Amino acid sequence: MTAFPERILMGPGPSTVPQRILRALGAPTLGHLDPRYIEIMDETCVKLREVFMTENRLTFPVSATGMAGMECVVTNLMEPGDEAIVCINGVFGARMAEVMERAGVVVHRLEVAWGEIFTDEQIAEEVQRQPKAKVLTIVHAETSTGAHQPLEGISKIVHDEGIMLVVDAVTSLGGHPVKVDEWNIDAIFSGTQKCLSCPPGLSPVSFSPAAIDVIESRKTKPQSWYFDVTMLKDYYSGKGKRAYHHTAPVNMIYALREALEIVLEEGLEARWERHAHLHRRLRAGLESLGLSYIPEHSLHTLNCVRIPDGADDGSVRARLLDTYGIEIGAGLGPFAGKAWRIGLMGHSATQANVDLVLAALVDCLE
């Protein structure tokens, strides 16, 4: 077997995966129609509903990494010629516009500067300007900037106009509150490799009953067969026949089940508070080193700071990796070479890691 270096993953994901999840991942592969596997899948979906805080029947992990969840949501909810308001304040809002356009959707871009968030007033104005919009999409946790977008006010505004709310929660689920039912979210997607600390490879999604109504009244078939939930929903909902659609990624489901179990053992509230507390500790330390945060409303789970004058981006990150085994993230897009992204996600969010990365930065910035 090949050699693996020891790493502490404090970038934008994956986060460090606990041994318990790695052991679950390496359990014997069962057939995807084996009665015991079906039970494990059902258990996984039940736990996923708890973590998403939803009763949505159609809540399951898409069999591919995080961006596939975005594509699954778009492919199923939207038909060619439909209109969407896409809120863009970083890479992942822009990505959504791109995925929408490939699906033939007329995209209305609502943009604010990278690192900023949207106000209720901006959303209310745009919703008025676009009376034909079917959905509004917004990024709850923008991984490219660390901005943390409040959703409750926005949800009321869009639903008052009969528009559905689609949320990208890739970097928040399991680290920040994500209250799908309370916030009335119609479709949401996340990833396993961020605050759930499961290896990358699955994308949890959830669709509201209203979203399912829209999907069931489509005039056209979704352009993707692989992501078509009309063929998957019986498999994952526990209703009807467990017909074969595609071979499920069996071992990744074992790992996700274990990861969700760990989240629920800790408790959602306690887990959010751990991330909040360690973010405050990290932030105080970074600011005392003269590193300033880019977003005014920062995520706890991803800390995006300006690279100080005189520091060389690549050599600092290389030294962190080589000397300390610590991975942090580079800036993306306009922040390339200008920002670092320090993740505090799931199993990586410990006081030991916070104190170590601060000590390592002191050393590397000398």
Place this chain on the structure above:
Amino acid sequence: MTAFPERILMGPGPSTVPQRILRALGAPTLGHLDPRYIEIMDETCVKLREVFMTENRLTFPVSATGMAGMECVVTNLMEPGDEAIVCINGVFGARMAEVMERAGVVVHRLEVAWGEIFTDEQIAEEVQRQPKAKVLTIVHAETSTGAHQPLEGISKIVHDEGIMLVVDAVTSLGGHPVKVDEWNIDAIFSGTQKCLSCPPGLSPVSFSPAAIDVIESRKTKPQSWYFDVTMLKDYYSGKGKRAYHHTAPVNMIYALREALEIVLEEGLEARWERHAHLHRRLRAGLESLGLSYIPEHSLHTLNCVRIPDGADDGSVRARLLDTYGIEIGAGLGPFAGKAWRIGLMGHSATQANVDLVLAALVDCLE
């Protein structure tokens, strides 16, 4: 951790995964841009080229299960309005037609009965009838029927007419010869969970230089962002910058790397011969029990036999599973309730398993 029953996987996939691969799967998760991970990915692609018997630069595992490979090939090669000849002799040919139509392709269906294969003459006639066809797609190993389609003659016929050849090798790669360069295949996809005995979750694909030319001269963007190889090929080819596209399924890549290593240690020729030899042993045993094969040209890797009169499909399979821990496959489509599919793939293809499944069938059919 949850309890797992012991299974011997002799269905249509997944096959039994060796401990060595499960251990590789459970190795520590690295970041997808970690220099060591990039090396592991490069090693994986090098080995994949060896197993596909190709020099194709664009040879990599799609980050999703087997059917995603089909969708990746269609999405990249085809544009709306393009024409395709789709050869259908089972579920997976029909699936290809469906995926093509969702991509806006004009599909010319060439059908023979389930379980039969296509003759060179049938292909030659159809190619003459469809002068505007851009590709011809065919299933090398039809998992729903066990039919084994020869490809060399067909490849010459389609290329003589300037048509590209697309091959579904999900159930043959690693069990039967799949000679991508020698057979002049333009695009091919497979799965990890069949004759490679890796868990499900990835879909190896390979595109010829001619296919890349077609992709690079597209007039429209592929409808899928997730499967768009124009954004992936720098990442996987070792050329250019390793830009972020999506988070790779890191641990699944570890497992695939190990699975390919095992294939190459055994040697392709020896592996094909093992599958051939054990197929003959199984076939002799099944036929002596009065079980007849459905396809005249049977795969070695999947053995599709008629359920004998008087035997109850569900109760025999349940007894095999409960008493012997053996999973075999049910029939699909018109063969539901009429056929069993017994897989001899990769790690499951042993003399012990052949003799055990025969003994177990004797017991269950009494």
